[in-house]
Amino acid sequence: MSAIIISGKELAKEKREQMKGKVKQLGGKGVVPGLAVILVGSDPASQSYVRSKQKACKEIGIHSELEELPETVSEKELLQKIHALNNAPHIHGILVQLPLPKHISEKAVIETIDPAKDVDGFHPINIGRMMTGQEAFLPCTPFGIVEMIKAQQIDIEGKHVVVVGRSNIVGKPVGQLLLNENATVTYCHSRTKNMKQHTKAADILVVAVGKAHFLNREYIKDGAVVIDVGVNRTEEGKLVGDVDFESAKETASHITPVPGGVGPMTITMLLHNTIISAERTLR
Numbered sequence: 001m002s003a004i005i006i007s008g009k010e011l012a013k014e015k016r017e018q019m020k021g022k023v024k025q026l027g028g029k030g031v032v033p034g035l036a037v038i039l040v041g042s043d044p045a046s047q048s049y050v051r052s053k054q055k056a057c058k059e060i061g062i063h064s065e066l067e068e069l070p071e072t073v074s075e076k077e078l079l080q081k082i083h084a085l086n087n088a089p090h091i092h093g094i095l096v097q098l099p100l101p102k103h104i105s106e107k108a109v110i111e112t113i114d115p116a117k118d119v120d121g122f123h124p125i126n127i128g129r130m131m132t133g134q135e136a137f138l139p140c141t142p143f144g145i146v147e148m149i150k151a152q153q154i155d156i157e158g159k160h161v162v163v164v165g166r167s168n169i170v171g172k173p174v175g176q177l178l179l180n181e182n183a184t185v186t187y188c189h190s191r192t193k194n195m196k197q198h199t200k201a202a203d204i205l206v207v208a209v210g211k212a213h214f215l216n217r218e219y220i221k222d223g224a225v226v227i228d229v230g231v232n233r234t235e236e237g238k239l240v241g242d243v244d245f246e247s248a249k250e251t252a253s254h255i256t257p258v259p260g261g262v263g264p265m266t267i268t269m270l271l272h273n274t275i276i277s278a279e280r281t282l283r
């Protein structure tokens with residue numbers, strides 16, 4: 001048996017089509033959603049992600065501006081830029097591309113972004129709101145994952161979700177969001193003993209470790225839903241996930257591909273959050 005491939009690309013296309021309408025509606029009320037992206041340094045992968053975000057904004061009519069700062073920029077200067085964007089009425093979302101150079105504190109940067117413009121959902125205020133089930137900007141990758149599962153009509157309630165990885169931007173929040181959907185959640189990480197025993201028990205397995213071919217079908221229960229969050233570049237320049245796709249698709253019921261899976265949904269939820277933020281200015 002071969003798994004159903006969950007196309008994030010297709011779902012992203014549908015959602016972006018709907019968003020175009022929303023942006024038009026807002027335009028009629030005199031509001032153009034605006035996203036500011038700050039990119040520090042010239043890492044090619046970061047440049048490529050940022051370009052994809054700009055392109056997606058343009059496609060659906062969101063105003064986007066890019067602030068490119070040199071690798072050597074001081075933390076103070078970066079924080080000043082953020083303050084200026086916090087006070088700019090035409091900007092509804094601010095995204096500082098991560099990772100940042102070592103001399104800049106990610107914590108200080110994230111905490112300087114106005115929580116009302118934190119469309120990445122990384123500010124502790126938004127994380128706290130998410131954890132307590134209040135209205136919040138949800139982090140884009142976890143949010144996109146939940147949307148992909150729901151679009152497949154897969155029930156989350158009561159399911160055993162196993163998350164492999166515990167980063168602040170993917171692992172931890174995706175477990176929390178699925179808990180909010182009434183799943184039973186287990187986290188595995190680098191110190192977990194008998195990893196396979198845990199992952200084999202998962203109805204829904206989310207893998208976010210950042211290592212190519214981290215696991216294969218031996219780690220997956222027959223009929224499980226597999227969500228692959230990895231974006232790893234191989235030596236040949238190919239993009240692969242954390243899951244050995246060819247192997248896993250023989251045992252999973254559903255699986256997300258890389259590319260064309262979680263990535264395009266991450267960008268889509270960023271657009272969504274920016275539109276929501278713009279709408280809030282009318283409330």
Ligand SMILES: Nc1nc(=O)c2c([nH]1)NC[C@@H]1CN(c3ccc(C(=O)N[C@@H](CCC(=O)O)C(=O)O)cc3)C=[N+]21
Nearest residue numbers: 049095096097098099120231259260261263264266267
């Ligand atoms: N403040 C911040 N917010 C982020 O959301 C953020 C970040 N920093 N730093 C880096 C990660 C990574 N990330 C991706 C987004 C889209 C794709 C994506 O669309 N990938 C395509 C393929 C793209 C390609 O071919 O290179 C796909 O999977 O189909 C991948 C990775 C967002 N991130």
